[in-house]
Amino acid sequence: MDIDKEQLTNEKSLEIITNMIAAAKGKVDKNSFYFLLWGWVCVLANIGHYYILKFTDYPEPQIVWVITIPAAIVSAIYGYFQRKRASVKTHLGTIAFWIWMAFLISLVLILIFAHRINYQINPMIMILTASATFISGIILRFKPLIIGGILFWVFAVLALLSSLEYQYLIGAIALITGYLIPGYMLKKRANNG
Amino acid sequence: MDKFKDLDPLLHSQLRLAVVSLLLSVESAEFVFIKEKTGATAGNLSVQLDKLNTAGYIIIEKSFKGKKPLTTCKITKKGIDAFEQYVINLKQYINK
Numbered sequence: 203m204d205i206d207k208e209q210l211t212n213e214k215s216l217e218i219i220t221n222m223i224a225a226a227k228g229k230v231d232k233n234s235f236y237f238l239l240w241g242w243v244c245v246l247a248n249i250g251h252y253y254i255l256k257f258t259d260y261p262e263p264q265i266v267w268v269i270t271i272p273a274a275i276v277s278a279i280y281g282y283f284q285r286k287r288a289s290v291k292t293h294l295g296t297i298a299f300w301i302w303m304a305f306l307i308s309l310v311l312i313l314i315f316a317h318r319i320n321y322q323i324n325p326m327i328m329i330l331t332a333s334a335t336f337i338s339g340i341i342l343r344f345k346p347l348i349i350g351g352i353l354f355w356v357f358a359v360l361a362l363l364s365s366l367e368y369q370y371l372i373g374a375i376a377l378i379t380g381y382l383i384p385g386y387m388l389k390k391r392a393n394n395g
Numbered sequence: 396m397d398k399f400k401d402l403d404p405l406l407h408s409q410l411r412l413a414v415v416s417l418l419l420s421v422e423s424a425e426f427v428f429i430k431e432k433t434g435a436t437a438g439n440l441s442v443q444l445d446k447l448n449t450a451g452y453i454i455i456e457k458s459f460k461g462k463k464p465l466t467t468c469k470i471t472k473k474g475i476d477a478f479e480q481y482v483i484n485l486k487q488y489i490n491k
């Protein structure tokens with residue numbers, strides 16, 4: 203772009219403004235990494251929890267959830283380098299980050315006070331996940347994620363009406379429709395774009 | 396160029412207008428990102444960024460990414476106001 207040498211007409215001005223806004227618009231981080239990582243980790247944990255509860259006598263089925271610890275470490279390290287590498291910061295990207303941070307805070311509170319809510323942890327987490335996933339879908343303008351978020355709400359209601367052991371199976375299904383399917387679709391779209 | 400006298404001369408330049416439009420849409424952007432999106436040369440872009448910085452339309456922050464120097468730009472309130480006024484004036488010409 204050779205500035206000032208070319209005469210700037212009104213139309214040209216408008217064109218520049220439109221082009222630059224369009225160039226910045228698609229810059230929200232369309233990253234499927236977290237959805238895929240947490241989708242798989244939590245699907246496995248849910249199914250593992252259900253399996254131990256239903257088919258074994260092992261008294262501590264919640265032990266399977268320790269696999270979220272390495273996942274959290276991987277997420278933090280990945281996020282740190284990702285943010286360092288990004289050459290642009292968008293308002294929507296920042297909002298998306300804080301939605302999931304707020305989710306994390308709510309999640310920790312639910313886990314700490316699980317005994318006060320009669321251990322209905324899974325439906326509560328699904329309701330929270332529904333909000334965060336739904337809003338993420340709106341920000342990314344990605345319909346599969348919006349639908350996945352809505353399905354989290356639906357499955358949360360089903361879970362609230364089910365016994366504790368089936369809540370884990372419902373949780374696993376909700377994660378497949380809410381995280382994994384949209385996650386793989388997002389990945390495919392990112393690779394094509 | 397008489398009919399353009401109301402248009403902010405600082406924004407009425409191809410590259411500076413492009414930079415401000417770009418920064419308006421993001422929170423902050425690195426030099427390389429702006430260079431890539433506007434297609435400007437590094438030298439030219441530096442000069443125009445300095446002009447916008449001097450006018451108070453943008454803030455330029457210099458830091459380091461590892462050992463590489465890093466220039467990050469951000470639009471200011473003054474820059475947003477100037478851009479809005481520029482668009483309003485532009486509209487008047489187009490509607491004429």
